[in-house]
Amino acid sequence: MSQPVEIKSVDVEQVRRCINEYAARLLATNLAVEEIIVFGSFANDTYAPGSDLDVFIILTTAQERPRDRVAAFFPGRFPVPMDIFPFTRAEMAELESSPLLAAVEKSNWRYARRRRSEVRGQRSQEPRSS
Numbered sequence: 001m002s003q004p005v006e007i008k009s010v011d012v013e014q015v016r017r018c019i020n021e022y023a024a025r026l027l028a029t030n031l032a033v034e035e036i037i038v039f040g041s042f043a044n045d046t047y048a049p050g051s052d053l054d055v056f057i058i059l060t061t062a063q064e065r066p067r068d069r070v071a072a073f074f075p076g077r078f079p080v081p082m083d084i085f086p087f088t089r090a091e092m093a094e095l096e097s098s099p100l101l102a103a104v105e106k107s108n109w110r111y112a113r114r115r116r117s118e119v120r121g122q123r124s125q126e127p128r129s130s
Contacts, residue, residue, distance in 0.1 A: 008049035012078045015042065015053060020100060022075050023078040023111035026057075034058045040083075052081040056104045059088045 023036045040054030041047040055073075062069055066087055073084045085100065095101050 010047055010049055010051065011060070011079060012042075012047070018075075018079055019055075020111075022078070026073070027111060027113050032059045032061055032090075034060055034113065036111040037104050037107050038109040039104045040059055043107045043109045051081050052079070054103075055084050056100075056107075057084065057086040060085055062086065062088050062091075108116065 019038060025034050026036060035058040037056040038053065039056060042053050057073060057096045066085070070084050071088050073086055074082065085104075087095070092101060096120070
């Protein structure tokens, strides 16, 4: 007797809507947030079921160590797991030649504050359909 097969897919449009809302809310409510960068499999269009969303957050200032501030940036609910990396520019300078920063720098999926709470989100290409 064969086992039933469950086919999972990623609703990339839902992920995109949720990250757009998350970025807009974070930039509007947290003045320490300068820029939000999506990198990794979703930014590279290589995601699969089970992929997480990698989010790098550039901060103007921070009191806690990077790993101690991660929990403050998690959204309540999100359609896929998230890995969040909140760093100040000074901390980024200390990581200068890290693979993490190399991956972040390649990404074109970015959100930044322009004026007050105005937000822009840019991608080099549209995400693929599942």
